[in-house]
Amino acid sequence: MDFYFDDLPSTSQSTPKSGQEDSQMTEDTDNESPRGKSSSLSMTDIQEQNTSSKDKLVAKVTEMxxxxxxxxxxxYEENSNEMQLKLLELSEVLESCTKLNSELLEASHALAGLxxxxxxxxxxxxxxLSDVRIIC
Known part of the structure; x- marks a missing residue:
């Protein structure tokens, strides 16, 4: 009985050896390291850009x-000056009204006396007349 083992798949091919597994994991981690660093750098850059944008926004809002x-x-100053002029004019009108009121009171007293x-x-x-009628 001859058995041929050559046709069967080899188990060594499907399962990596312990040395190979470690080297593959090291390669994977080495590949991820620069990516991790670049993503952390880009996160820092994004944070700096956000901070810079916020600072610019705060400066713009403060300026506005x-x-x-x-x-x-x-x-306020323009309105205040306008109001000052109008109040002065109103004061003059009220003073004139007071004077006219006094004159009207005098005329009224004069008419009452008359x-x-x-x-x-x-x-x-x-x-x-009644005396004259009596006489007549």
Missing amino acids: CQQMKEHLFTV RGALAISKTSETQK
Whole structure:
């Protein structure tokens, strides 16, 4: 009986030897190391870019806030000056109204005195007329 073992697959080919396995793992880790370093470098670069972008954004926002603040002060001053002029004008108008009110009160008192004088004179005329009728 002859048995041929040559046709059967060899177990040594399918299973790596312990020395080969270690060298393959070392190669795999060596291949991943630069990738790991480059990814960590790129993460650092990304973080720096994000920080730089945030710093630029903060600077831009601060600048815009300062411009807005200056604009608000300018508008406030313009409005304040306008209001000052209008208040001065209103004060003059109120002073004129007070003066006119005083003049109207004087005229009213004068008219009341005149009406009283006319009433007295009318009473005396009525008295005279009734005296004249009695005589007639």
